[in-house]
Amino acid sequence: MTVTEQVAKFVVDAGIDDIPQKTVQYAKELALSNLGSMIWGSTLPAGKxxxxxxxxxGGTPEAGVIGGGFKTSLPNAALANGNFAHSSEWEGDSRPEMVGVMTVFPVVFPVAEKAGASGKDVLAAAIIAHEVQSHIGLACLPATGRGFFAVPVFGNFGATVATAKLLKLSAVQILRAxxxxxxxxxxxxxxxxxxxHFVETGFACRNGVTAALLAGxxxxADTNILEDGDLGPGFGSAVAGEADYHIEKVTEGLGREFRFDLLDTKNFPCHSLQQRPLEAALHLVKENSIAYDAVASVEVEMSPGAVHELDLLEPPDSEHTRVSLQHGIAGVLLEKRADRRIFTEEKRVDPRYKEARGKVKLTPRPDWTTPWPEGFDVVTIxxxxxxxxxxxxxxxRGYHKxxxxxxxxMAKFKDATSDVLSPAQADRSIELVLNLEKAKDLYELAEIINFP
Known part of the structure; x- marks a missing residue:
């Protein structure tokens, strides 16, 4: 049996009873977190x-667009929801493969709505989908060094598996997908x-749905796409390079150890690499009662890779305030918080924020070689x-450890959805998501989140 065939068999055979209860519980919590991110993301400029x-x-009204108040085709709903999930920058991922459930939950909700799937089916599909995209990503780690963005490249496979599992495709159909x-x-x-950067995630969700539907x-299609063959390199060799593709990692531990448990989530609605220094800066400001007018400068010492990702002194739009560490630190200094209310267009153009961003220096430390999320950052005010x-x-807070x-x-969900859902709708959504394994279908939840 080829590696591609082993993966397809895993997708068909694995079910909720094969997954540890702690993983299922974590899936419900991450479903709630990511659903809140999508609802808020629908209100942001890229989401609109x-x-x-x-x-x-247009399109056949098969599934609702989260926060949109209308239905569209399944691929289009996945495109929109995936974009919402990432544009909020409030999701999370697992490292070092750098994929996350932002290519899974935006898919399982609309597909379950169309298919009439149960809550147990949704949870199983989400977990199994992440296992597959995570393992493929682990086999292809050098792809990032070649310039590929892991979320849409490997997330395509997660979205495909999520759809295929809920639509109950056969192993042969999954191979084709x-x-x-x-x-x-x-x-x-x-x-x-x-x-x-955000829409790419929507593309992955749409592509996975489309592939599963066409295969169904x-x-x-080539049914051994993960292997090299007579017709040329397989997928992994193509993106990672033939010498650096480790196909054995695709199935190593698959179904026995769940990488879903290693997913991080975010306390603050911004880049993953900002979570640690923002929490540190908040600690310093609150612990020492530091007023903004007393601050001369802030230095954040980080790995060179983190500095490269977060050094954005003048974010070009409100979305990208969430990938600017200077902006996040400015919010901490000025308002003693790093919640979604500091990552807005109003704050981006505020002269006080511009001044505060200028006080922040990001210092790369080449000798700090421990891969994130391990290691540490140093913040000095x-x-x-x-x-x-x-x-x-x-x-x-939010690191899987x-x-x-x-x-x-729950508080994060209520905050994220407060501009869209009523308090009663938010409370009912929380109840439904945290009891997903008891749900016969997702129709009530879909009505709330799609037609608020």
Whole structure:
């Protein structure tokens, strides 16, 4: 049996009873967290643009667009929801493969709505989908160094598996779906400072749905796309390079150890790499009662890779305030918080925020070689009176080793959805999601989140 065939068999055979209860519980909590991110993401500029695009395209009304108040085709709903999930920058991923459930939950909700799937089916599909995209990503780690953005490249496979599992495709159909989605897998790190960085996630969700639907209708494809063959390199060799593709990692531990448990989530609605230094800065400001007017400068010492990702002194739009560490620190200094209310267009253009961003220096430390999320950052706040306050910070709330509590995730959901859902709708959504395994279908939840 080839590796591609082993993966397809795993997708068909694995079910909720094969998954540890702690993983199922974590899946419900991450479903709630990511659903809140999508609802808020639908209100942001990139979300509004994609919602209008999808509405204008029309399509068979098969599934609702989250926060949109209308139904569209399944691929279009997945496109919109995937964009919402990432544009909020409030999702999370697992490292070092750098994929997350932002290519899973935006898919399982609309597919379950169309298929009438149960809550247990949804949870199983989400977990199994992440296992597959995660393992493929682990086998292809050098792809990022070649310029590929892991979320849309490997997330395509997660979206495919999520759809295939809920639509109950056969192993042969799943093999064909893998071949189909491999021809759509794309994404580049060049878009980091543009809205395309977010839309790429929507593309992955749409592509996975499309591949599964076409395979289900009988479209044929190469059925061993993960292997190299007589016709040329397989998917992994193509994106990672033949010498650096480790195909054995695709099935190593698959179904026995669940990488879903290693997913991080975010306390703050911004880039993953900001979670630790923002928490450290908040600690310093609150612990020492530091007023903004007393601050001369802030230095954040980080790995060179983290500095490269987060050094954005002048974010070009409100979305990209969430990938600017200077902006996040400015919010901490000015307002003693790093919640979604600081990552807005109003704050981006505020002269006080511009001044505060200018006080923040990101210092790369080449000798810090421990891969994130391990390691630490150092934040130092220098005051105008000559005093300094410094802290070395390692873990953060949302890191899988120090996870957010259920109560914290419920509060996060209520905050994220407060501009869209009524308090009663938010409470009912929480109840439904945290009891997903008891749901016969998702119709009530779909009505709330799609037609608020």
């Amino acid at each position: 643009i994609v919602t209008k695009f999808v509405r204008d395209m 893998f071949g189909l989605v491999a021809s759509q897998a794309a994404g580049t790190l060049r878009h980091h400072s543009t809205m395309t 209708q009988g479209i044929t 220098k005051l105008k009176n000559g005093q300094e306050h410094s802290v070395k910070w390692e873990a953060w 120090t996870p957010m509590t259920t109560d914290e995730l």
